[in-house]
Each structure stands twice: as structure tokens, then as C-alpha cells.
Amino acid sequence: MGTTTTGAPPGTALTWSLRGRGPDDLPVVADPAVPDGPAEGAGRGVRVCVVDSGVERDHPLVGPLAGSWVVVKDEATGEAEVLPTTTGDTCGHGTACAGIIRRTAPECEITSVRVLGERFSGTGDVLLAGLRWAVDQEFDLINLSLSTTRTRFAHHLHELADRAYFARTVLVASAHNTPVESFPWRFASVLSVGSHQEDDPVHLYNPSPPVEFFAPGQNVTVPWLGGATIRTTGNSFATPYITGLSARLLSARPRMTPFQLKSALYLSAANVTLAPRHHLPAGEASDDSEN
Amino acid sequence: MTPRTEPFTAPAPLPGGAGDARRRELLQSVVEVARAIFGAAAGSVLLLDEERDELVFAAVSGEGEEFLVGRRFPAGSGIAGWVATSGEPVVVDDLTASRSFDRSVAESTEYVPDALMAAPLVSDGRVLGVLEVLDPSPQARSGLPELDLLALFARQAATALRVVSPDPPAALPPSRRADALRLLGSLEQLLRESA
Numbered sequence: 136m137g138t139t140t141t142g143a144p145p146g147t148a149l150t151w152s153l154r155g156r157g158p159d160d161l162p163v164v165a166d167p168a169v170p171d172g173p174a175e176g177a178g179r180g181v182r183v184c185v186v187d188s189g190v191e192r193d194h195p196l197v198g199p200l201a202g203s204w205v206v207v208k209d210e211a212t213g214e215a216e217v218l219p220t221t222t223g224d225t226c227g228h229g230t231a232c233a234g235i236i237r238r239t240a241p242e243c244e245i246t247s248v249r250v251l252g253e254r255f256s257g258t259g260d261v262l263l264a265g266l267r268w269a270v271d272q273e274f275d276l277i278n279l280s281l282s283t284t285r286t287r288f289a290h291h292l293h294e295l296a297d298r299a300y301f302a303r304t305v306l307v308a309s310a311h312n313t314p315v316e317s318f319p320w321r322f323a324s325v326l327s328v329g330s331h332q333e334d335d336p337v338h339l340y341n342p343s344p345p346v347e348f349f350a351p352g353q354n355v356t357v358p359w360l361g362g363a364t365i366r367t368t369g370n371s372f373a374t375p376y377i378t379g380l381s382a383r384l385l386s387a388r389p390r391m392t393p394f395q396l397k398s399a400l401y402l403s404a405a406n407v408t409l410a411p412r413h414h415l416p417a418g419e420a421s422d423d424s425e426n
Numbered sequence: 427m428t429p430r431t432e433p434f435t436a437p438a439p440l441p442g443g444a445g446d447a448r449r450r451e452l453l454q455s456v457v458e459v460a461r462a463i464f465g466a467a468a469g470s471v472l473l474l475d476e477e478r479d480e481l482v483f484a485a486v487s488g489e490g491e492e493f494l495v496g497r498r499f500p501a502g503s504g505i506a507g508w509v510a511t512s513g514e515p516v517v518v519d520d521l522t523a524s525r526s527f528d529r530s531v532a533e534s535t536e537y538v539p540d541a542l543m544a545a546p547l548v549s550d551g552r553v554l555g556v557l558e559v560l561d562p563s564p565q566a567r568s569g570l571p572e573l574d575l576l577a578l579f580a581r582q583a584a585t586a587l588r589v590v591s592p593d594p595p596a597a598l599p600p601s602r603r604a605d606a607l608r609l610l611g612s613l614e615q616l617l618r619e620s621a
Contacts, residue, residue, distance in 0.1 A: 188508055225503045227518075251511050252502045262511075281512040284551040309514055312570070313577045315548055317513055332570050353570045354519075368517035368573055 166388040176386030178240025183382055184274040185236065185375075186265045186281065187229030189222060189249035196234045196358035202246040206265045215264035217248065225252035227359045231367060232278055232375040234358035239379025242386070246274070250281065259283035263291055266306075266319075270299045275385055278378040279325075280309040280371035282317035292319040300324035305393045307378040309370045310346040321345050326381070326397065330373040333405075338377060340404035348400060350376040448590050453485035456557065456583040461487045463579065464572070465563030468537065470494065471547070471583070472506050473555035481506055481555065489537040489560065505544055506556045513553055515545035515577040517567055541567050545577040547584035554584050 153161075182201070190200055205220035224230045233245050250265040262281055269277045277299070283292070296319045299306050308320035310329045320327040330352025331339055339349040352373030359365045377400070384399050385391055391399065401407060453471050461469035468488035472481040480498040501507050509516060519541040539560040547554040557580040566572050 226505050226508045228505070228508045228512075228516075251508055280514065282514075284513055284548060284553060286551060309512070311513065312515065312574055313581060315513065315581075316551065330570055359518075365521060366519040368519075368570060369514055371512065371514045371516060 164390065166390045175380075175383040176242075178243030178379070178382035178386045180389065181240065181243045181276065181382040181385045182246070182274045183236055183240075183243050183276045183278065183378060184246045184248060184269040184272070185229055185233050185278045186248045186250055186262070186269055187232055187278070188226045188251040189220070189224040189229045190233040190245070190247035191224045191227075191230040191358070191360060191362075192221070194230055194234065194358045194362055196364065197230060197237050197245070200233075200247055201244045203249075204247065204268070205249040205252070206261045206268070208261060208264075213260075215261055217265065217268040220249060222249070222252070224360060225249070227365075228280070228371065230359060231357035231365075231372060232280055232378075235355065235372060235375035236278060236379040236382065239376055240382035240386070243379070243382040246272075259285045259288035259292075263288055263295070266292070267295055270295055270302070270304055273302060274304055276378050276381055277304060277306050278375050279306055279319070280374050282308065282311070282320055284315065284317045286316075286318075289318045293322055295319070296322045296324045300393050303392060305381060305396060307374055307381060309374040312370050324393070326377060326400070328370065328374040328377045330368075330370050335405075336376070337405035338380060338400065338403075339406045340401050347397070348377055348404070349373065350380075352376075446591055449587070450485070452583075452586055452590055454487070456579075456586075457485045457487040460557060460559050460576070460579060463575070464543065464559045464566040466543075466559045466566075467539070467561035469560070470558045471555060472510075472558065473547075474501055474510055474553060476501075481510065484555070505542060506558060509544045509546050509556045510553050513546045513548060515543070515573050515580070517541070517543045517573055519567060543567065543573065543576050545573075545580035547580050547587065549581070549584035549588045554587060556580075557583060 189205070190197060190203065192200065192203065203220050204217050205222060206215050206217050208215045229247060229249065233247065236243065236245060248265045248269055250261045262283055266277065266279065296306055306319065306325040308325045308327055310320045310327045311317055312329060319325055327345060327347045329341075329346040329349050331349040332353050333351065336351055341347055341349060350373035352370055353368050355367050355372045356364055357367050357372060380400065381396055384396060388399070457469040457471055460466070466488065468486065468490060470483055470487070470490070471485045473484045475482055475498070478498070479501050481501045482498045483494045483496060486494045501510060505516065505518060521542065522538065522540045537560070541561055543559040543562055545557050547557055557576065559576065562572070
């Protein structure tokens, strides 16, 4: 074989070039296209990780979790490790996010990774450790309503976001509602989400990113601590809606890649319409500027 | 507001050098204006003390202003802790319906809000703390435009805070300090040898 690979085990090798190989050597089985747009399931079989403040156990609007973990930082060594936990939620936010995901994709599997509560983690290292663990576990979707403004973490987060993208783990990340430089939502390899003001549960595509999609984030009813329900507003509550919607799409089309998922979200956005197709004689070039 | 407060002993120093009259005046002005903009029962600025891993009430207007300034609580918990960590502004409403909205905490501040708006104080890529508005008027809560306004105001306040109290020279962590001392020793030896 004339390919250049990383030397990883067969089946997992990264392909760097195609010397001596053709299309028959790279078979890819895709989900069949459907004529009436992207189909949606209920999230069954899709593994979702919520990287946040933890999730309250047995909240009636969240249900059972597939796992509950916490990032703990060793003060002596500075090393962060991810351990199983029974501590639940430190403020309610993670429970709210998990509830929105559950409501949107009732049959998906939800795992919690708590990156808040042990120590202040705004510097980014705890966030990075939690996110790295989630990517290593090969979740289908990672809901991240957090970001860091510390540029020294930007490179690591960028590398992690790209690794997740090629491993078919989709990061769904909250954007800032004001022009603040923070990461990882700014990267093209993640699904970035902001809020719109519509009452309807629809999502919108933004033709002028960096924020790629908008979802309901105003006056959203969410589960909270103590089995209760409150109302919330903010981009961080729009993000789990897109995560849940992605889980529905992936459960119906499990072979979707992250770029196909973005396309499906794009095509199903409430503000995206298909332009009429112009039929031209064969061989005649189309000039859109004249149509 | 939501995080657990420590028993109050004495007003603790604010991070970055306390006693600065201009800074206190600025922060008090920030909370009073925020409270006026949103028709709120109270407003507060909590500054992040990274060394002690705590958030500290630096200025309060309205409910709790007589006793809250100086109180500290762990920076990794509660809604304020989440806002400081995430850098994302939020509104939470109908909190009195939540039986366990950190009620022990809220009661320790002698005030239990029904709604809370919070935005990070971000300047030059750093989260300096959190601006909170408690029980804004019903017209001013829960809307994205109001949340955007709070976030913008918090950003302006953070910029002003950086202007009146620029960062002190950063202290080296112990490991870097030891490296630096070794380097100085080597340099001294090299200079003596070459003299």
C-alpha cells in the first residue's frame, strides 16, 4: 500500500495521503438520503455528555443518568483527574441543561461531568480536563455552556475541538452574547449557539458567523435544584436545545459526520429556504448573477 | 447571591489592593446604577479573589448593603460562581418556587430573591467578578435585550475597574521563583568568573 499513516492499529489509522489507493479502497457506508429533509428520532442510542455544574440525580425532568463524574484538581501537583461522583449539581445550571436535552431528545443517554464546585475553574484548566475526558470517552455530543477567556488555553482547546470533530464527537458550545473573545465556541469545528427571542421552538442559521446557530434562550422553563422548575434566560440555555436536536438527528441517521450534522441543522433551520432551481440546457454554464 | 456565605468576621481586603477610595466609589456607583436601570431591590458586585479561591461582596446597594460588603464564599459554587466560571450572563426567575434554591445561603444574607440577573465582569480577557441584580422589576427581567444590557454594563464596569486599579506586578509561583533565583545565581557566578 502506498498510503502514509500514523502507524496506528488497522482500522484506526489516520490517512495522510492516497498513494496507490482509489475509491474502492475507501468504502464508506452512509445513511440513505430522504427526499423530505432530515429525519429525526428521539435520541435513542445517542450518548450525550453535559460538561457543566453537575446534574441533580433523579430529577423527574431529567431522569436517570448514564454516569456522573467530577474533575478534581490536585493542589500539590496541579494535575486534574476525573472521578465518579454522587455530589449532584452545585448551582442548578447543569440540571437545567440536562433537562432541556432530555425534553428535546427523550431517549438519549446523558452523562454529567462536573467542572464547577471544587475550586474556581474559570482559568480554564479544569474545563480543559473535563472536556478532554469527554472527548476521550467518544461521546456523540458534548454540551458545553462554558468557555474561557484565557488565550493560553486557546491552542489546547482548538486541538481538542479538531480532534473531537474528526472522531465524530460534536462539541455544542455557547457563544457570548457580547463581543467577548473566548474559547472554544469560536472554532469552526464546534457548533456554536446563541439565543433568539422567538417563542416557537425553532432554530435559526446565522449566515454571518462566528455564532452559527440560534435557539430558544429566553424565558425557558427548566428543571432546577430540589426537583423544582424555574424560568431562565441566556445563551447557555439555548445550547442544550441544539444538543438535543442534534441527538434526534443522530438517532435517525447514526452514520452522520459532524459536517453532515451541521448541514442537517442548516437545512432544517426556520430561516433557511431553498431557492428555485434553474433548468439550463446540458453543457450550458449557469451564471447566478443573471438569474 | 446563591453561594454559601461564610460566617462574617470582618470586612476582608478586596483582591488587588483594598482601601482605594476611588475604587470603592466606582463600585458603589456601578451597583446603584445597575439597580436603578433594572428597578431592582438590590444590586451587588462580587470580585474574584483567585488566591483565596473566593468571591467577595465588594459593593452592595439595597437589601443587604449594611452588612454584606466583605462577605466571602467559595468561588466554585452557586449562580455567581457559575457566571464567573462560564463568563456567560444569565437570568433565573421563579426562584421562590424552588424549595432548595440555596435557601440556607439566601437566608444567611437575610434576603431571598425571586429573580436574579448576573453578568461577568470581563476586561482584557479576564473575569474580574460578577455583577448581580436581585429582583429586577417584572418588565426588566427575563428578556434577552435586558440581559444584553446588563452584560454590556458589566463590561463597561470591568473596564473602569481595570483603569482605577491596574494589576499589581504578578508574583511568581514558588517553582518559577526558585528557577529565577537559580538563574540569578548562575549569572552572578558567570560574571564573577569572567571579571
